[in-house]
Amino acid sequence: MGAGLIHQAVAHRARTEPEAPAVVDGTVRLDYATLDAAAEAWAARLAAAGAAPGTLVPVLLPRSARLYVALLAVLKCGAGYAALDPRWPRERIDSVLRQLGGPVLVTDLDDLSGWPVWRPPGDFADPGGAGAFRAYDGPADAPATVFFTSGTSGTPKGVVSPHAATTRLFTADGPLAFGPGSVMLQAAPSAWDAFSLELWGMLTTGGTCVTAAEDYLLPDTLRHLIAACAVDHAWLTASLFNLFTEIDLDCFRGLRSLYIGGERLSTAHVDRFLAAHPGVRLVNGYGPVESCVFATVHPVTAPDCRAERGVPIGRPVPGTAVHVLDENGRECPPGAVGELCVSGAGLAHGYLGDPALTAARFHESGPGGTRLYRTGDQGLRDADGVFHFTGRTDRQVKIRGYRIEPEEIEAHAARLPGITHCVAVPVPGQLGNYDRLALFYTSSGEAADDPVLLRRSLGLRLPAHAVPDVVRRVHRLPVTANGKVDRSELLATLTG
Structure with a gap:
């Protein structure tokens, strides 16, 4: 299935593989038929509360099956969701809610006065009443989610990302073609775009999403879920990957693939991992949230650890192009360092309520007339067409995988x-x-x-x-x- 609507891809799996496992959350097990039916019923209630195309719905729930069903329900309404982290300070939550201006807030909390609230049911039984509801079937460039990241002014920036930015990642002929039988750990905070990799990477392709109950993933948790739930795919920030390889190198045993990134990789830790787990596919992923999860990926091999420039960031994912531009906006020749810019279906619409910043970072007249995002990252393309990251053009940094301004x-x-x-x-x-x-x-x-x-x-x-x-x-x-x-x-x- 190509780059379409997220909820349509999930509904397709519910029709073709209704009994296949979709979500594992502790003792809660949802197959695709149950997942999709519950989301349809919840969507009917959300639509009655005002969720509709053109609206943005904040969802403030802990990582859980209920969160996943709620997000799917919002998408079925044609609205975009913003998954907020319950651990955020109240001041930040209030700031984000004001920016979104949504018709309703999906949460269990009682102390968020001033916002109309819809509390999702405690179980996934279909209470009926969704018979007349029709899921949104508009264009795939409609907003699907808003990711909030650091802003230089002190106000969080809302990155408005369309459905196609997510679904373009998981095409059947691409490097992230998971498919039925894949089982991925869901441990990233819901406000991150890595959350989309872990959740929608499974649910749009027929795989199974397994929830990590703890706020902070530990090697013992990973080891347990590999053994108990057959988890075979996982994502870690580079910092967390380094820590895991130092304290429990064996915790990765049983994985088929491990995706890492968010920061420059430590070749010493990568080399140690590859020697211990030659059968695990290790993938370096690069991409700003403005291009949703990954713009490039690179399957890491031992020679990368001894390369002059370190581990490459790789080649573009489906529906994505990467350009290296000089200060005049011209394409740099291979080997020359310039600013890494991204174009294609993965691009966000821009920054919520900030047209000036959107115009400054998203250019409508890139090479060949393409719309592109200026990442602020420096890099180059080598003679083989592989991209390398070399640094930043501003003060933005990554610390423990988080983007910090x-x-x-x-x-x-x-x-x-x-x-x-x-x-x-x-x-x-x-x-x-x-x-x-x-x-x-x-x-x-x-x-x-x-x-x-x-x-x-x-x-x-x-x-x-x-x-x-x-x-x-x-x-x-x-x-x-x-x-x-x-x-x-x-x-x-x-x-x-």
């Missing part, structure tokens, strides 16, 4: 009482990646004298992954000869 942390910190100046600085790790974030600040008066209290205040405003690991008050922020903050001098104080 230091300006977002600075914007929130600057609003706190007593803060006069502040700068967020990523701290390099031993492997060449950034492994934590430090915030240095100056203050006036006693309101911000205690870094512990300051960090706690930031924890009430930022998601956990964006809260600085180190908060340090300094008498002044050092500057370089050209008047810019000297981040190297600040970092030296952490080890000095």
Whole structure:
């Protein structure tokens, strides 16, 4: 099936393989017929509550079968969903809800006053009443989901992604053609685009999605679900992959494929994994959320660990093209470094409610008249047509797989009482990646004298992954000869 609507691909599986296992969530087991029927019944109720084409519906539920059915129901209404992380601070949740302006909020929580709420049923029995409901059957470029990521202004950016951005990944002739019999672990936060890989990669192709109950995946959990539920596909950030290979290299035994990425890979950890698990297909995936999950993938081999540039990011996935452009917007020749830009069916519509930022990052007149997204990543294409990542053009970093805009942390910190100046600085790790974030600040008066209290205040405003690991008050922020903050001098104080 080509790049179409997500819920239609799931409904197709319910018609052709109704008894095949779709979802495993602890003791809850849903086959495709039950999954699709429950979503249809819930969609009828959501439509009555205002979910319709052109609307965006926030869904605030823990990772569970109920979450998956609710998201599928929203899509059947023709609306797009925004899966919000229940662990986010209330201030961030409220900010996102205001941006979405949805007709109804799907949640079990009682303390979100001011928002019309629909609480999904506790089970998946079809109560009837969906007979007259007709699932949305419009174009595949309709919005399917909104992913919220860091914003330089301090306000989360909503990336509006269409159905085709997800379904184009899993075409039968592509590198992510999972299919019936595939079983994938669902452990990524629901607000991430990696969640789409784990959930829709299975449900649109006839595979089985197995839920990890814990908020934070551990090697023991992976090992248990491989043994108990026959999980054979999984996704890990590069940082988590490194950690797992260090503390329990054997936990991957039984997998058919493991997808990793989000940061530059450690060749030492990759080499160790390949030696221990020669039968597991290890895939490096690269792509900004603006192109949904992956723009390129690369099956990793041992020679990649000894290559001059490290492990490549690979070749484009179906429905996607990658360009290396110079500062004038022209295609760079093979071997020349330029900005990596992405075009094709994976592209988002843009940023929710921010046409200026959309126009700045999404260009309507790329090479050959294509619409493309400027990633801000530097890279090159080698003589074999394989792409390599070489760095960033701005301050954005990846820490533990999360995309971090230091300006977002600075914007929130600057609003706190007593803060006069502040700068967020990523701290390099031993492997060449950034492994934590430090915030240095100056203050006036006693309101911000205690870094512990300051960090706690930031924890009430930022998601956990964006809260600085180190908060340090300094008498002044050092500057370089050209008047810019000297981040190297600040970092030296952490080890000095």
